[in-house]
Amino acid sequence: MRTYKQLIATFVAALAIANLPFAQAQMQPNPGSNHGNKFEQLGTLLSDPNIFRTASGAPGAMYWQQKADYVINVEVDDVNQVLKGSETITYTNNSPDPLSYLWIQLDENEHADNAPNKVFDQSSLRERMSMDQLKAMVPEKKGYGVNIHKVNDGNNKPLKYSINHTMMRIELPTILKPGAKMVLNIDWDYKISDRMVEGGRGGYEYFAKDQNYLYTIAQWFPRMAVYSDFQGWQNKQFTGRGEFALVFGDYKVNITVPADHIVGATGECQNYSQVLSSAQLARWKQAQSSKEPIEVVSLDDAKKAMGQKSTAKKTWVYEAKNVRDFAFVTSRRLVWDAMKVNEGIPGNQPMAMSYYGPEAYPLYRRYSTKAVAHTLKTYSKFSIPYPYPVAISVEAANGMEYPMICFNYGRADEDGTYTEAVKYGMIGVIIHEVGHNFFPMIVNSDERQWTWMDEGLNTFLQYLTEQEWDKDFPSRRGPANKIVDYMKLPKDELEPIMTNSENIVQFGPNAYAKPATALNILRETVMGRELFDYAFKEYARRWEFKHPTPADFFRTMEDASAVDLDWFWRGWFFGTDPVEISLENVTQYRMAGGNPAKAQKERKEAYDNDLNTITRQRNMEENLSFLVEKDTSLLDFYNKWDRFAVKPANEENYQKFYSTLTPKEKDIFDGKIAFYELNFKNNGGLVMPLIIQWTFTDGSKEVDRIPAYIWRKNEGEVTKVFAKNK
Structure with a gap:
C-alpha cells in the first residue's frame, strides 16, 4: 500500500502532466495531425461570457463601471520647475462589490531614485563607450517622484495609506458599499523632470537660446486606478511602457501659471475673457466660424512674451466631462491657432487647435490643425462620431496622447526649411496621437495589459486616414509588405501580439505594425470592406466610454459580420508564425476532344513525329533510295492503308453527340479551356487566403482569391484546380 506522501506525490505528478500541455493544447487541439488545429475555435483562450460581458462581445445586462470626478488646483513654478497640487476626488462605487481600500496611480514615481524600472533592464560593457553611456550606469540621486502631503476623507480626517512605487493604497475607515461615494482630499507636489534627459510622458523642455521652458504636464496627479469586472483592481506598476487604464469622470482644473504663459x-x-488679451479674445471668437486656422496667439505675441518673462500669475480654468484623464501644456513660447470642424462629424462641430513654438511654425502653421480636423472626420467615419468639443495638437518633440490633447513632434531647420521625411512623419504622428482620442480615450481599453488594443487599432485607423490624406502618403505601418522583415525573424526574437507590453522585445512592430497589418488584411482580403467596416463600427459603438477586453473585440467582429475569425485571431494574435506560402508546382491539362478528324490529325502528327528521327531526316536530305521504292513488290496493304482516315460512321456519331453539348461543354471538349492544377505549401505555418494572379499571352491579368478555409483539412499542403479559357 502506498503511503500518504506517495499518494500526494503521485497526484501532484499527474496534475503536472495533465497541466503541462494545457497551453499548447489550447493552441494545438490536435497535435501531431496535419489538420484540426489552426481552424478550431479559440475556446478557453477567451474569457467566459457572463452577465457583465456577453458571448456576442457586447456589454452585458449587468455591465458596470466606476466613476471618479476631480476638482484640482495646480500651480507650475516656472522658476524652480516644481508642480504643486491639491485635489478632491469623488469616487462612486458602481460595482456590486464592497470595497475596503482604493488604489491610486502615482505615475510620476517612475522617475524616483528607487524606481524598479531604473534597474530591471539588462546592461553590458564594451571596450569603447561614450562618457554619457558610462554616466548612465552610475546611480544618481535627483529627487524626482511624488511627495504626498495629505490624504484625507471628505470630513478632512486623515486616511491611512501605503505607497508601493507607482501605486498608492488608501485604506477606508468603513466599507465602501455598492452605490456609495467616497470623497478623497489629496495634496502633493513633485519636481518636474527634464523630459529631454529623463524621458517619460510629462516634464519640461528647456530652450537655452531664449531661456524659456515648455511644460507638457501629463500623468501628473494622483489618479484612480480601474476596478473592473474582469480583473478587479488594475494595479500593475507603471514602468514607462504600458501606459494606463483609468476611470471616466468629470473634471474641473484650475491651472496657475505665469501671467504671460498660454x-x-x-x-x-471657462475664463478666456480673463486670461487672453482683447485682441486674442477677438481672434478666438473669429476662429469659432472659420474654415481656416486663425492664430489666436500669434507668432509675434509668442516672441514678445519670450523676451518679457512676467513674474505675475494667472489662473486658467478648464472643465471636461466624461473623460478618463487630464493633461495640459503651458509656456510663454507658444503660438496657438484654431478653427471649427464644420462638417464630417455627425452631431458635433468641435474646435481643432494647435499649440507650437517658433521652430515648428513653418510646419505646424500649414499642416497641424488641418491634420487634426482630417483625423476627427476620418476616424468618425470608420468608428464613432467624435463626441468632445475640442481636439488639440501640441508640438513638443515627442508623441503622446490624452483626452482632447496630444503631444507631437515636427520642427523645421533654422532657415525654415524641412525635409519630406519630417513633413510626412509629423503629419503621421499628429494623425496617430489625435486618433488616440478614439482608442483608448473613448473606447477605453487597458493599455497596461494589452497595448495592441489601443496602439494596434489606432495605427490601423491612422493608415486609413493617411491614405485619405494623400494617395501617395508614405505610410510605414499597415501595408502587408512592411511587416515581412519582422515576422520572418527567428522565433526566439518574437512573441504573440497578445503579450503584456513590458515583455515585448520589438515593441513597435509587435504592438503597432503587426496588429495594424492584420486588421488591414482582414478588411481588404479576409472579410471585405463592407463586412469589416460594419463590424468595426459596431465594436466602437458598443464600447465607447466603457472598458473592453480582447475577447469583446474578437467576439464583436464575428458577431456583427457572421464571419468565423477564430482561425485568424489564433494565428495572428496568439501565434508567431509568419505568412510564407510557396507555389510548388503547376500542371496544365486540356481535354483531347472527340472530333474524329481532329483526333486523327493529332494522331497522325504524333505518329509522324515518332518516326521522324534524325537518321530518317538525314537519309531523306541525302536523297537516299529506299528499297521499297526500288522494289514495289515489297509494298502490301499496310504500306498503302491510310490508318488515319475517318470512317463515315464515326463522323456521324460524333456530330450527333456534339450537337447535344452546351457551349461551355463544347469549349471543354474542344480543348479551348485549359485546366491548371496548382500545388501550394504552407512553409510559414500561418494559414491565409490564397491570392493567385494569372498573366495571359494577350497581356491581360486576372486574380483568383481562395478563402483560408482551403487549408482546414490539410494545414501544410493543398492542391487546387483552376479553369482558364485563354
Missing part, C-alpha cells in the same frame, strides 16, 4: 488643456477653458 495654457492648452483637456476640456474647455
Whole structure:
C-alpha cells in the first residue's frame, strides 16, 4: 500500500502532466495531425461570457463601471520647475462589490531614485563607450517622484495609506458599499523632470537660446486606478511602457501659471475673457466660424512674451466631462491657432487647435490643425462620431496622447526649411496621437495589459486616414509588405501580439505594425470592406466610454459580420508564425476532344513525329533510295492503308453527340479551356487566403482569391484546380 506522501506525490505528478500541455493544447487541439488545429475555435483562450460581458462581445445586462470626478488646483513654478497640487476626488462605487481600500496611480514615481524600472533592464560593457553611456550606469540621486502631503476623507480626517512605487493604497475607515461615494482630499507636489534627459510622458523642455521652458504636464496627479469586472483592481506598476487604464469622470482644473504663459488643456477653458488679451479674445471668437486656422496667439505675441518673462500669475480654468484623464501644456513660447470642424462629424462641430513654438511654425502653421480636423472626420467615419468639443495638437518633440490633447513632434531647420521625411512623419504622428482620442480615450481599453488594443487599432485607423490624406502618403505601418522583415525573424526574437507590453522585445512592430497589418488584411482580403467596416463600427459603438477586453473585440467582429475569425485571431494574435506560402508546382491539362478528324490529325502528327528521327531526316536530305521504292513488290496493304482516315460512321456519331453539348461543354471538349492544377505549401505555418494572379499571352491579368478555409483539412499542403479559357 502506498503511503500518504506517495499518494500526494503521485497526484501532484499527474496534475503536472495533465497541466503541462494545457497551453499548447489550447493552441494545438490536435497535435501531431496535419489538420484540426489552426481552424478550431479559440475556446478557453477567451474569457467566459457572463452577465457583465456577453458571448456576442457586447456589454452585458449587468455591465458596470466606476466613476471618479476631480476638482484640482495646480500651480507650475516656472522658476524652480516644481508642480504643486491639491485635489478632491469623488469616487462612486458602481460595482456590486464592497470595497475596503482604493488604489491610486502615482505615475510620476517612475522617475524616483528607487524606481524598479531604473534597474530591471539588462546592461553590458564594451571596450569603447561614450562618457554619457558610462554616466548612465552610475546611480544618481535627483529627487524626482511624488511627495504626498495629505490624504484625507471628505470630513478632512486623515486616511491611512501605503505607497508601493507607482501605486498608492488608501485604506477606508468603513466599507465602501455598492452605490456609495467616497470623497478623497489629496495634496502633493513633485519636481518636474527634464523630459529631454529623463524621458517619460510629462516634464519640461528647456530652450537655452531664449531661456524659456515648455511644460507638457501629463500623468501628473494622483489618479484612480480601474476596478473592473474582469480583473478587479488594475494595479500593475507603471514602468514607462504600458501606459494606463483609468476611470471616466468629470473634471474641473484650475491651472496657475505665469501671467504671460498660454495654457492648452483637456476640456474647455471657462475664463478666456480673463486670461487672453482683447485682441486674442477677438481672434478666438473669429476662429469659432472659420474654415481656416486663425492664430489666436500669434507668432509675434509668442516672441514678445519670450523676451518679457512676467513674474505675475494667472489662473486658467478648464472643465471636461466624461473623460478618463487630464493633461495640459503651458509656456510663454507658444503660438496657438484654431478653427471649427464644420462638417464630417455627425452631431458635433468641435474646435481643432494647435499649440507650437517658433521652430515648428513653418510646419505646424500649414499642416497641424488641418491634420487634426482630417483625423476627427476620418476616424468618425470608420468608428464613432467624435463626441468632445475640442481636439488639440501640441508640438513638443515627442508623441503622446490624452483626452482632447496630444503631444507631437515636427520642427523645421533654422532657415525654415524641412525635409519630406519630417513633413510626412509629423503629419503621421499628429494623425496617430489625435486618433488616440478614439482608442483608448473613448473606447477605453487597458493599455497596461494589452497595448495592441489601443496602439494596434489606432495605427490601423491612422493608415486609413493617411491614405485619405494623400494617395501617395508614405505610410510605414499597415501595408502587408512592411511587416515581412519582422515576422520572418527567428522565433526566439518574437512573441504573440497578445503579450503584456513590458515583455515585448520589438515593441513597435509587435504592438503597432503587426496588429495594424492584420486588421488591414482582414478588411481588404479576409472579410471585405463592407463586412469589416460594419463590424468595426459596431465594436466602437458598443464600447465607447466603457472598458473592453480582447475577447469583446474578437467576439464583436464575428458577431456583427457572421464571419468565423477564430482561425485568424489564433494565428495572428496568439501565434508567431509568419505568412510564407510557396507555389510548388503547376500542371496544365486540356481535354483531347472527340472530333474524329481532329483526333486523327493529332494522331497522325504524333505518329509522324515518332518516326521522324534524325537518321530518317538525314537519309531523306541525302536523297537516299529506299528499297521499297526500288522494289514495289515489297509494298502490301499496310504500306498503302491510310490508318488515319475517318470512317463515315464515326463522323456521324460524333456530330450527333456534339450537337447535344452546351457551349461551355463544347469549349471543354474542344480543348479551348485549359485546366491548371496548382500545388501550394504552407512553409510559414500561418494559414491565409490564397491570392493567385494569372498573366495571359494577350497581356491581360486576372486574380483568383481562395478563402483560408482551403487549408482546414490539410494545414501544410493543398492542391487546387483552376479553369482558364485563354
